Amino acid sequence: MNYNWNWRIFFEPAPNGTGTYLDMLLSGLVLTIETALVAWIIALVTGSIIGVFRSLPSKTANRIAFAYVEFFRNMPLLVQLFLWFFVLPELLPRSAGLWMKQMSNAPFYTAAIGIGLFMSARVAVQLAAGIGSLPRGQMQAATALGLTTSQSYRYVLLPMAFRIVLPPLTSEFLSTIKNTSVAITIGLIELTGQARAMQEFSFQVFEAFTGATLLYLLINIVVVIGMRFLERAVAVPGYITGK
Amino acid sequence: MFANFDFDVIRRSFGYLFLDGMTFTLTLTALGALGGLIFGTMIALMRLSGYKLLGRIAGLYVDLMRSLPLVLVIFWFYFLVPYIGQWLTGASRPVRVGAFTSCLVTFILFEAAYFSEIMRAGIQSISKGQPAAASALGMTYSQSMRYIVLPQAFRNMLPVLLTQTIVLFQDTSLVYVLSIPDFLGAASKVAQRDGRLVEMYLFAAIVYFAISCFASYGVRRLQARISIVR
Numbered sequence: 178m179n180y181n182w183n184w185r186i187f188f189e190p191a192p193n194g195t196g197t198y199l200d201m202l203l204s205g206l207v208l209t210i211e212t213a214l215v216a217w218i219i220a221l222v223t224g225s226i227i228g229v230f231r232s233l234p235s236k237t238a239n240r241i242a243f244a245y246v247e248f249f250r251n252m253p254l255l256v257q258l259f260l261w262f263f264v265l266p267e268l269l270p271r272s273a274g275l276w277m278k279q280m281s282n283a284p285f286y287t288a289a290i291g292i293g294l295f296m297s298a299r300v301a302v303q304l305a306a307g308i309g310s311l312p313r314g315q316m317q318a319a320t321a322l323g324l325t326t327s328q329s330y331r332y333v334l335l336p337m338a339f340r341i342v343l344p345p346l347t348s349e350f351l352s353t354i355k356n357t358s359v360a361i362t363i364g365l366i367e368l369t370g371q372a373r374a375m376q377e378f379s380f381q382v383f384e385a386f387t388g389a390t391l392l393y394l395l396i397n398i399v400v401v402i403g404m405r406f407l408e409r410a411v412a413v414p415g416y417i418t419g420k
Numbered sequence: 421m422f423a424n425f426d427f428d429v430i431r432r433s434f435g436y437l438f439l440d441g442m443t444f445t446l447t448l449t450a451l452g453a454l455g456g457l458i459f460g461t462m463i464a465l466m467r468l469s470g471y472k473l474l475g476r477i478a479g480l481y482v483d484l485m486r487s488l489p490l491v492l493v494i495f496w497f498y499f500l501v502p503y504i505g506q507w508l509t510g511a512s513r514p515v516r517v518g519a520f521t522s523c524l525v526t527f528i529l530f531e532a533a534y535f536s537e538i539m540r541a542g543i544q545s546i547s548k549g550q551p552a553a554a555s556a557l558g559m560t561y562s563q564s565m566r567y568i569v570l571p572q573a574f575r576n577m578l579p580v581l582l583t584q585t586i587v588l589f590q591d592t593s594l595v596y597v598l599s600i601p602d603f604l605g606a607a608s609k610v611a612q613r614d615g616r617l618v619e620m621y622l623f624a625a626i627v628y629f630a631i632s633c634f635a636s637y638g639v640r641r642l643q644a645r646i647s648i649v650r
Contacts, residue, residue, distance in 0.1 A: 180503065251632035253590035256604060256625045263617045351487070358489035362596060369492045382499045389492055397487040 186381045187388060198375050202388050205371030212288050212367060213354040219293025220353060224300025229330060231305035242301065249298035254359050258291045262363045288360035296353050303349065307342035308334055340411055347404040354396055368392060426616055430623050433610040441606030448523055448592045453585040455528030460535025467540055485533035490594055497526040498598055519600045531588055538580050542573030579643040586635050590628065
């Protein structure tokens with residue numbers, strides 16, 4: 178293989194004047210994590226609301242949730258980001274569109290919101306499945322105790338459902354982190370973007386991608402371990418995931 | 421709002437969008453799913469083979485692929501495939517590989533990791549009595565896999581496999597990062613050439629939405645049917 182390996186490239190200064198190539202990748206890593214966290218908060222909040230809607234005993238609420246989930250699940254993430262980034266500012270009134278286009282951090286906000294909404298549909302499906310898996314008696318017992326629907330969700334159903342869906346939510350969170358790399362197409366220079374830039378500056382393709390790969394693996398390991406601790410911390414003794 | 425829309429741009433570029441773009445996307449999806457299924461089944465068999473080393477290697481491969489973003493994997497293989505070609509053919513310099521081949525290799529190897537998890541679940545869902553009965557009948561391991569276990573596993577997992585194929589169909593749009601004219605790439609090229617971003621991206625979104633909706637509706641019907649038979 179006639180490829181010139183040069184692993185010391187990481188410690189050589191990058192031409193964009195922000196330090197070494199390693200610093201470049203690390204700044205990408207930080208941006209990846211920031212985008213993923215904001216997106217995850219959006220996904221968790223909206224996804225929970227829609228997930229509850231999916232399980233409510235109301236036809237209208239079910240229909241809204243169904244339409245929401247189908248809308249966000251049946252379009253590629255890339256297309257959704259393009260819709261938010263290129264199409265939405267044109268469809269809004271002139272001044273609002275202009276404001277959106279001139280926002281200094283537009284790719285970051287678009288990516289965070291776009292990925293957040295994209296993932297929220299998946300969170301909703303998982304949470305609705307979790308609520309559906311609870312024994313029917315729980316809701317009935319809550320009603321018998323005189324709790325209103327919102328109280329029984331708040332104090333009985335959701336605390337159990339969230340614990341049940343914690344493992345699938347972990348993998349949804351990992352998907353959120355991975356999906357931030359799609360934002361490279363709207364100009365967000367996150368980890369994959371920085372690896373690509375490093376490859377273009379230094380011509381060390383495989384070192385750059387190996388660096389990014391290792392950093393992604395690191396995030397994955399940290400998240401998986403962290404979630405395992407969380408699972409253990411919130412486990413209900415004697416119940417499914419409990420001891 | 422739609423007053424200064426130019427819907428004619430869609431009609432004008434219809435042939436390019438569908439004959440070139442959509443054909444690329446659908447071929448890539450079909451071949452990617454087929455190849456992913458074959459490799460995925462092999463990986464699943466490796467993991468369940470009982471040979472520690474083989475299982476460990478397959479497990480590492482699956483974990484690695486599943487923890488990397490597809491965009492990064494697309495870049496990896498775009499640069500790596502020429503070297504793999506050189507290594508396979510023994511050529512003196514990296515082999516020139518077309519965009520389609522490069523993407524196809526990427527998607528087969530990436531999806532294999534996801535399909536292998538589905539097939540593994542499918543194989544494990546077959547009761548132990550089945551392969552035991554097969555070996556009692558004098559079948560070898562490969563015969564019992566071929567005639568008894570895999571057909572049932574495949575059948576049980578068909579809805580999940582098809583759902584994963586719909587995900588793959590949506591994911592093929594990511595070849596955009598290599599500026600390859602798949603459906604979205606073609607739409608984006610026309611959009612930039614004619615300055616019609618809004619119309620083209622909306623149209624692309626509607627097409628993806630319609631196809632995915634239709635396909636997932638089909639999968640739901642199929643699932644209902646299969647569950648009755650069982």
